[in-house]
Amino acid sequence: MYLIRYFEERVIELCHTKELEGLVHVGIGQEGVATGIALSLKDCDYLYGTHRSHGHFLAGGTDPKLLMAELAGKDTGLCRGRGGSMHIVDIPNRLMTATGIVGGTISLALGTAIAKRDEGAVVAVYFGDGASNTGSFHECLNMASLWKLPVIMVCENNGYAEFTPMSAHTVVENISDHGKPYGIPATIINGNDVLAVLNAANDAVKRAREGDGPTLIECLTYRLRGHYVGDPEGYRGAQEVSEWREKDPIRVFSKFATSKKFIREEVMLEIRSSAQRAVDEATEFMRASPWPDGTRVADFVYGPSS
Amino acid sequence: MYLIRYFEERVIELCHTKELEGLVHVGIGQEGVATGIALSLKDCDYLYGTHRSHGHFLAGGTDPKLLMAELAGKDTGLCRGRGGSMHIVDIPNRLMTATGIVGGTISLALGTAIAKRDEGAVVAVYFGDGASNTGSFHECLNMASLWKLPVIMVCENNGYAEFTPMSAHTVVENISDHGKPYGIPATIINGNDVLAVLNAANDAVKRAREGDGPTLIECLTYRLRGHYVGDPEGYRGAQEVSEWREKDPIRVFSKFATSKKFIREEVMLEIRSSAQRAVDEATEFMRASPWPDGTRVADFVYGPSS
């Protein structure tokens, strides 16, 4: 979680200094979800992200160097600079793809589940509260339940779709209610409690792996920063943000872990400083990396045999 | 109901003799729904159909002559021959449009409701059990409830989407279950009981007209003929069809009405023969009508001012 937090704080700085361009969404405040879900998955499993997926990928094993280089559009980036923040892909870690299309990866996850269910794989996919408005989400609930697919649908409910609070984009009380008509087991949990996320995810993974079909996990969380880097945030008050700051998943977990002595103070410090080091290294790597060759802009459109 | 039934039986004959071409879907067996809904609406209300809308339109006041001419592609047809069976429009009767796109009119109905709610109008829209698989249906449930629109969503659940029984296209038990997450009042009724349909529709219309928002009415019914005229119907057994023949909405209502003496036998006979006459006249009218002028094929693409 520290790695994700420090990484994204660095991303914001680099956006401000224009070392990073593009439309960048950070998930600061939502690290508990990314971390809990990633911990529940095995090497054989697959994951799909959203437009806000740096954390999903880092938690899933992505090398921060390759990610930072990608965000900067360098040739050493995960996607050779072609993807950028919203379209990262890390196949060695089975992080299939992020997407700039809200709700766009849910159906992809179903397809991957069909392809890989016989190998015992589970597929997790993220989507937001806003994405619950998209028709495709509902089409996928139907198909996932009809075909009993080993899919974990993780809703990061941060209470907003861009600048619109949930109460203004739906009358539905809980996103997890959508599971009911389909008989899809659905839980609501505190997404800022990484252990709660992990527990719920473990249950869902178990169910999926045993052939019992999909699970919907609604993680209540909050993004402590703007919708995108540069968002003036006129749509919410400082009070609300500071209340959620108290529930910062990293703060909550650190306090819990050190107070209960699961993790010693020194170890925690070491975790933090190694995360900081990794982010520094990633930044260095990004800076030292070459730009892609502009004349190769039309590479990778078709496969090598075409 | 007799008019619809006789009309569609004639349509089938005319398809077989090739006087009618095109892809034609009849709703024989489902007349109870069309009739009950139409009876609940006032002149100021609007209605949207599906690909199977001859009955919806006839019940809504469409002149059988103009409809028959349209199905034949004559210049005197409702749409000057441009629409055909799946794309009929009858604006004088506020029958806004049928559509060849499954689930395609639900959102249109919402828009018309927004436009006309201040005039006290109610908008009814039909869709099938198969259409409940389309994302747009769910997007519309959300918006209709969010905006409390005066919309009546009428599901003609005939148990099949083309050749696929409902159990194979969804695990959802009742289409009306989809109303729950949105707090949309939803009822399941016997769609072959025209009075039950009328009752449910009256309630829904009242609610809509009083500003209390949308209602979902699931009408259980059955199409006694194939999905389209010419369908070999390999996907269902004769036993099933004959069971439903017993529940034919016209037979049920006629028996009820005459046995309870609501309608005298002679009146019923007169209703039947006048329906038969209307269908004969429609056929004559269609036959006597001129074809559209082929050189005007690109008329009506843009409005007169363009």
Added chain:
Amino acid sequence: MKDGQRFIDGLQRALRAEFEHDPLVMILGEDVAVGGPFGVTSGLVDEFGEGRVMNTPISEESIMGVAIGAAAAGRRPIIEIMFIDFLTLAMNQLVNHAAKLRYMSGGQLSIPMVIRVQQGAEGGWGSQHSQSLESWFLHVPGLKVYTASNSIDAESMMRAAIQDDDPVMFLEHRGLYFSNDNLILNKIEDPEKARIVRDGCDLTVVSYSRMTRECLNAAAQLAEEGIEAEIIDLRSLQPLDLDTIIESIKKTFRVMIVHEAVMVGGVGAEIAAQIQNLAFDWLDAPVTRVGAPFAPVPASPILEKAYIPNSALILEAARSLVGD
């Protein structure tokens, strides 16, 4: 009529062969397990099971996504879109994911899938069951677009499409399914090469899909008038085999392009633009285009007949082109 020579027979042979040849091949779509409305996939489910022949709900956007997700994970899915008109519901997944994932991932992902699409005007089915939208897809880098006018090409090109590592749209004209080939054709190995279906020296006629047949009809009439048309069936629209076209023009100096789609913004526009650039000095007359008028497809059989380009229209355009 020998059944084996119908367009649909070619498709069925290709599907069956690829299903047998590669266990990763699968098909999904509405009612495909019962054969679909035209019977193209008839019998597949009995032979290869529901795991590989999947009926789907009416959810075009998401079943396109499902196919992409399966392809991304190494399967070779074929998705059937019952009518091209409904492909409008799946454009997001097709354009934003299928076409772009290889690129956006810097080559990490392949999306080996076939999008089978039935299309075209025939029988008075009206504006929403009759369109020809292929030109849209020419404009989408990452997609390939194949068509066929006969059973031989239907078979060999479908097999090639399934084996391709990129998303291939395969357009099937409804008016062709049950038609018999009226020519004995050789098999062309490369699916992306055009086919010269008739030799001629007076003008070049470029077409594809069902219109190839109308062109052949017109050519027979033209021959009686002493005009010999060379007819090229493009087969692949993306990539386009310009070489074959230009070579022919160097012999005929005159060219017309015929398609059923609306003329404005159609495939003919791109071809005409390329021809006038590549063969500017070889052209004795402007490139002529024949396509549908600027209107939706009408339902009335009389209007539909007036709408679809036919051999009379082609004849007229050819005569005026040669007279130019």
Added chain:
Amino acid sequence: MKDGQRFIDGLQRALRAEFEHDPLVMILGEDVAVGGPFGVTSGLVDEFGEGRVMNTPISEESIMGVAIGAAAAGRRPIIEIMFIDFLTLAMNQLVNHAAKLRYMSGGQLSIPMVIRVQQGAEGGWGSQHSQSLESWFLHVPGLKVYTASNSIDAESMMRAAIQDDDPVMFLEHRGLYFSNDNLILNKIEDPEKARIVRDGCDLTVVSYSRMTRECLNAAAQLAEEGIEAEIIDLRSLQPLDLDTIIESIKKTFRVMIVHEAVMVGGVGAEIAAQIQNLAFDWLDAPVTRVGAPFAPVPASPILEKAYIPNSALILEAARSLVGD
């Protein structure tokens, strides 16, 4: 910079004026009530209320349908699609209903609506937030397609679009929103007439939207080399004002078309095809097309720069065209 001369100011004036002028006008879209991500609709909700400025959920397909249903019932809705890339989700309603309902109903229905679409590549936003898909819509009878390159046209054409009785797509290039007009322009009453933004006699350059500005930059450089380019800003893409183009060609004998969209299958294809037909004998050289390479829009700023056609590329093409 005078604020009032920015592209976005023109749009805002048009929206406000039409909202005031006609109570049937309304707007709907994601976050429009808070101004949208670019602030185009800022303040409208305060002035005209939530009944006319409606925030919608993320449901592109259905909000397009809602707009159509409102238009069919007599309203004049404007729908904002935040990025053209998401319009792929609403193609069904746009193409199968908005464009066809007048036709299919035999003229009973009118669909007076405006589809405002932000689009274009700028700032490294990547393949799914940068496309230029306008050529698709040229191929759809029933739609009109307007663009603007400056605040004057943005204002007058948006007003005309809102008053039009047919569905009009209004394309807004993100790279223009906050740019100031660099020319003093007169207002052209007819939205469907092209604008000659620069006179010249050596070649004709046809463009639209942001690329008009790149063409002007290139023309300044060309003038220094003694080449005078006539630059035509098309404004409306459907219908196309071919007359203005052909008239210019009769003076220059050379023409090139420049757009940001992928060259293959772009608007330039249709224009080139029409020009070579209408002005065959007037052309001293083939119609030249400049457009993006055949690839999705890359995210990397360096690649994006290499991708978007710029004045250097236009210059090069112009030099070679004039030298031809």
